[in-house]
Amino acid sequence: MSEQVSQLLDSLREKAAKGELLYIGENIARVDSLEKVLGKPVYTADLIPKGTLYAKLFHSSVPHGTIRAMELGAAKAYPGVLGVLTWRDIPGLNQSSAVLPDRQLFAEPVVRSTADILGAVVAETLPAATEAASRVRVEYTPIPANYDPMEALRPDAYKIHPKGNIARQMKIRKGNVEDGFAKSDVIIEKTYKTQFQDATPLEPEVGLAIPEDGGVKVIGSMQSPHHTQAAVAKVIGLPPEKVHVIQAITGGAFGPKSDETPFDVCSTAALAAMKYRRPVFCGLDREDSMVMHTKRHPFVISHKTGVTSDGMLVADESMIVGDTGAYASLGVFVIVRATFHTVGAYEVPNVKADSYLVYTNNTYTGSLRGFGGPQALFAIESQMEELARKLGMDPLEFRLRNMLVPGKKNATSAVMDASCGLPECVEKVVASSNYWEKAARYRDQTGSVRRGLGIALLMHGNSLGPEGNDYGAVHMEIESDGTVSVGTGLTEYGTGAISGLMQVASSILGVPLTRFKLERPDTTKHRESGPTVASRVVVIGGNAAMKAAEKLKGTLMPLAAQMLKASPGDVALVDGVAFDRQNPSATLAWNDLVAEAYRRGLNLKEEGFYMAPAAPWDTESGQGTPYVQYTWGALIAEVEVDTETGYYKVVGVHTAYDVGKAVNPAGVLGQIYGGTVQGLGYAMMEELIHKDGFVVNPNLGDYYIPTSMDIPAEFKAFIVEVPGPLGPFGAKIIAEPPIVLPGPAIRNAVLNATGVSVDELPVTSEKVLMGSKARPSPLAV
């Protein structure tokens, strides 16, 4: 053994002897990084076998109407076309919906948006299918359409669905806001609006179906293979066990791939594969993806907030309206999460919130990273800034007085416990940004180029909470060569969370991650584990992995003790070597231990299952503990604005997140950088523009997402670790939260630099300039 290796082992043994965690908090390379940097053919479209047919979806060309006639002759006659599938070709249920059964796979007889899919052309090649699809002619009888959720809410509005235009309603009643407003010295009422955001995973939605054993095998890009299995089975009219779903390595997801679009492409491919008895690929190109998949809901949020003259929040009344487009999708849960976060990370004694998820004839919206959080926090953090300015109080000082700390209560009256790491997060970003000095300096600026700081604070509920039972199962099997094979219905789509889950198991077993391998999520092999959403893999899946690893350890440790002739309590397993703490020179290699276990026929296949504790809340008052724990965060953005043109840039970002325990710090930072930059896009440039129900800019030339040239030169990210009660080793979720804060922080920074309140995202230079011109003295702060 080389000296280096023995030193490493010594240090690890020392760690184990002290009861410290192995591998946790270390930047261990992800299990999937090698195949990715080698460019291996592992994504769905790379797996298309020769002889595969292509299915091209075609969609409605009116936002609302009844289909009068569909002319398919020209498409069917196009060379290479096998046929055209419409609702008539569906042997099962014509349904493709996640929660409410309000959406068909192939719309008939009514289309409610331009994203409504009418059918698919199946051809020998993709160009043939695409060309033929453009030759489908459909005639519609128009129906009055509604593109404004506030209009759709009116009692006399045309009903887009039979039950009316409200897909979901929710409320919060804490204390009594009328009493609160009576006690307030200052009351501000304002309305904030947010835009459609496209998730833009670089790999669009794709599915490949291959006939198999009287059923079908479906390989696709998705977050939730078991949900896809159920959706496909429903459409093709076979029992779920005849639909074998495998999640291929997935090129980004961010929410829409947990929603209904993966159902659409996989069901269509499966339908065609069953019909033509050949493999069929159904994939969306970028334009189709940006039209057909779910976007982030535009929200209209009004706040009436009362505060005392010494800057204490007393009451907040909000109305939250989310535009879900023509279908509810996972929006029914998005609106709930937004409502629970309506006053953000602050204690407000009296809260009243009423929220409505409203159908319109826009393209539909649904799950997207942050899940209602970005909209809710844009509104409340903007409102906090307005209040501080009205009070003449420094916005940080105002926040410090009102923010949640242990002992305080949030909007649902949940009492914050010692796991609330918000104060530490604020401390980090205030110090890093040199806030007090700069804020004072920027108060007396002259000239047209001005700087400003903007703050936003985060509370983000962990666990599915109101969205359903939060559980996960992890299958773990030690192979005869000592490889630890891990399989789960939870999925990896880029975040590294599954590697994190495996790192937890690796820590428990004392075997390095390099000896682990990940099985592809497969509905024939792995238990249903709920949807892979809400950033819950490390926290919930990590607990399940821990249980499986502990069971395996329970089998192997007594054997190791026997082989080492040591007492079981003295045996430790470190970096793949078992040893006797009393006699550290006596060692046993992992491979030899596993080989002996095989000889003795010991069971080395285990499953860990974990279900999060219940998160009860009262549906009438919205009071209770809808989340088991919270992730905390703070962000200070610094902008430089040219007040003559409105052009501005973000020159610095200082941000801190309390993640409880960073299982893999590089992975956590990757989520912070990536989420913040995606949030920066949401704040500054991204808007999927709808005009009369049509998406105007469904391409990456007209819909801007941040490039490497758009990222701030200064970016300081801090990890705070105040352990929470839920996750392994105190871990809290991190993938979604970083997208939330850039919107309000940048908006507030621009306000502090220019005096211009932009109340509608994105904060474009045009809006800054127009706001500046509307002011009596454009340069006055």
Add this chain to the structure above:
Amino acid sequence: MTRRVISLNVNGAERSVQVGPLERLIDVLRDELWLKSVKEGCSTGDCGICAVMVDGKLVNSCLMLAAQCDGRRVLTLEGLQNDLTMKRLQGSFIANNAAQCGFCTPAMLMASWDLARHSSKPSTEEVKVAMSGILCRCTGYYQIIDSVKQGCREERR
């Protein structure tokens, strides 16, 4: 439409393929030559993840017709698996968590390799410019920039 045979050098090997006049380079690379590291993200030249080298220049293979490549040299990530500069960059990407979903990674590596050939110690700004034609939606670019700087540095050590 008539198809004709073109000859091109792909990853060091002379290849002859039959192509139609509208066939794109990306389709020939992916479907005929089975070079799946070349990814398609937008088909309009906006995302850059189909980037390959043609005669020493980084191009979007979705915007180039295959017929334009007659007699030219095409290089994809598959052709650089034994290249020391590429190996260092790949190692650096792994060490710095620069590949999340991995879909832009081959193109990012091609752009980095192109940069590394010209610059042993690029500044952050130079790396940003070199990456600017390729979109990444996961990383926010910071860990990629770190990887490229590190990978380029090690090259001439």
